[in-house]
Structure formats: structure tokens, C-alpha cells
Amino acid sequence: MSATFTTTDILDLYRNEAQRHGDAGTSTIQDARTRRLELDALASYIRDGQRVLEIGCGNGYVAQELVSRFDIDLEAVDLSPDMIDVAKERDVSSSLGRVTFAVCDVLKLVAPEQFDLIFTERCLQNLPTWGDQSAALANIASAMKPGGEFVMHESFNSGHDNLNTAREEVGLPPIGPPWHNLFFDEAQVDGRMAELGCKRVDQNAFLSGYYFGSRVLMPKLLDDPTKAKSSSVLNDFFCALPAAGDFCPMKIVRYRKDG
Numbered sequence: 001m002s003a004t005f006t007t008t009d010i011l012d013l014y015r016n017e018a019q020r021h022g023d024a025g026t027s028t029i030q031d032a033r034t035r036r037l038e039l040d041a042l043a044s045y046i047r048d049g050q051r052v053l054e055i056g057c058g059n060g061y062v063a064q065e066l067v068s069r070f071d072i073d074l075e076a077v078d079l080s081p082d083m084i085d086v087a088k089e090r091d092v093s094s095s096l097g098r099v100t101f102a103v104c105d106v107l108k109l110v111a112p113e114q115f116d117l118i119f120t121e122r123c124l125q126n127l128p129t130w131g132d133q134s135a136a137l138a139n140i141a142s143a144m145k146p147g148g149e150f151v152m153h154e155s156f157n158s159g160h161d162n163l164n165t166a167r168e169e170v171g172l173p174p175i176g177p178p179w180h181n182l183f184f185d186e187a188q189v190d191g192r193m194a195e196l197g198c199k200r201v202d203q204n205a206f207l208s209g210y211y212f213g214s215r216v217l218m219p220k221l222l223d224d225p226t227k228a229k230s231s232s233v234l235n236d237f238f239c240a241l242p243a244a245g246d247f248c249p250m251k252i253v254r255y256r257k258d259g
Ligand SMILES: C[S@@+](CC[C@H](N)C(=O)[O-])C[C@H]1O[C@@H](n2cnc3c(N)ncnc32)[C@H](O)[C@@H]1O
Pocket: 010, 014, 027, 028, 029, 055, 056, 057, 058, 059, 061, 062, 077, 078, 079, 080, 083, 104, 105, 106, 107, 120, 121, 122, 123, 124, 126, 127
């Protein structure tokens, strides 16, 4: 599988994002409720004392939040020098934990058995081919300590297909993947991670209820479905729906390296 975008397209995209959103939480995700749910979901895997690697940290918004809550050593890296320039401006001096920001391409990551926990947040889906994604997974597996965990928050075809099936059932058109994403096949990732000595622990489809509400129910409720927007007050209700089913492309799949 491969997409039609290039690494240059990705660098251009996030240069614009850094210019438009600066250090705001809206950077790379304009839906504020999705951002909050993501942050809380990622935080639920972190424990004081861990050495943590965030790959694709963007402007550092999540990293700053996590070190404000946890006494961890966090290395946060990103391909985009523009995003890292924004991240480095953050004042983290009064945080519980410590964070460093650096430019790094996950395809060049070399850090054997360094981290208790590694996480990505909508990053590996920006790699244009399965070959690149597969190589990135190998570098991540190598960087995990034995017994360490990889919390992979990325987009998968399974949730995307379920969402569009639900939309079709109520007469709504499908939503396509953004041009800059190559979604994952879960079984393919499980197989690759197993080859790399990492077993799947569980999944967390924490956005499923919210997406079912905001991307299926809300447009169906409106006279004009194209008027559905993430800033709608209706989403104050939908974002509190239970995470039933698997109705969002984005979810967390967790892997543990053999100890
Ligand atoms: C959708 S954004 C998410 C950023 C951040 N996690 C957030 O929540 O705002 C994806 C990020 O992955 C970074 N990225 C893309 N390809 C990468 C690569 N090969 N190595 C490291 N980071 C990469 C991009 O520069 C971008 O900042």
C-alpha cells in the first residue's frame, strides 16, 4: 500500500500548521474535543518514573501537558524543524517531569532498548508507504526496553470502514481519509509487531462514541448534513457517549515487547 504524498508535502503541511497555530492545542487537530479525549487517553498509559519517547510531537502541546502531570523523562521528537522550533519555546521549568525537544525522522531513529514507553499520536500515518511504516515500527520496537510498551495512536481502516458503513446505512456519503494519511491495516500491524518481538496487549477505541455521535448522528439530525461542524454545542453531549463499537479511524493499539 502507498499514498500519493511525499515527505516534502508533509514538511510543507506542518510548516503551515506551525505558522497558523503556533503553540495552540488546535495545531494538527481543529476538533478541541478530540484533542482533550486524546490527551486523557494517552495520559492513562503514563506512570511516574518512566523514560518516555514521543514520536511526532508536533508543537509539543501534548508533551508539555504530560510533564505537567507526571514525573517522567520525556524525549519528544518530530520531523518538522518548524514544529520543533515552536515546541522549544515552551516554558516547562515548573513541571513535575522533564522534556527535551529535537528534530528526528522516525525512519532514522536509533536508540536501542532505551524507553519504558513510546507513543505516537497521528504520526506514522504520515509516512507515505507501508514499507516506510513497517521500517518505522522496527525502529520503535528496537527502542523499547524489554517489557516496554508502544502506545500507537494512529488511524486504522477498520474504524474508518465501520464509520462509513454506519453513514451509508443512514444515507450519508462516505468520509475519505485526508490526502496526507495512509491508514493502517490492523492485522498487518499486529503481524509486523509480532515479527519484531512485540505482542498486542489491547486496543482503546476511545473516540468511537464521539465519532458515532458527531459524524453519523449529528449530520443525520440536521436539515443540511453538510452544516455539521465539530464546534457544534451538540458535541458537548456526543463527546460524553460511551466508547462503544469501533466507529473512528483513530484509536490506540498497545504493544508490549517480550521481556
Ligand atoms: C498529525 S501531526 C500530530 C502532531 C502531534 N502529535 C499533535 O498531537 O499535535 C503528525 C506529526 O508527525 C510528524 N511526522 C511526520 N513524519 C514524521 C517522521 N518521519 N518522523 C517524525 N515525525 C514525523 C509531523 O511533522 C507532525 O508534526
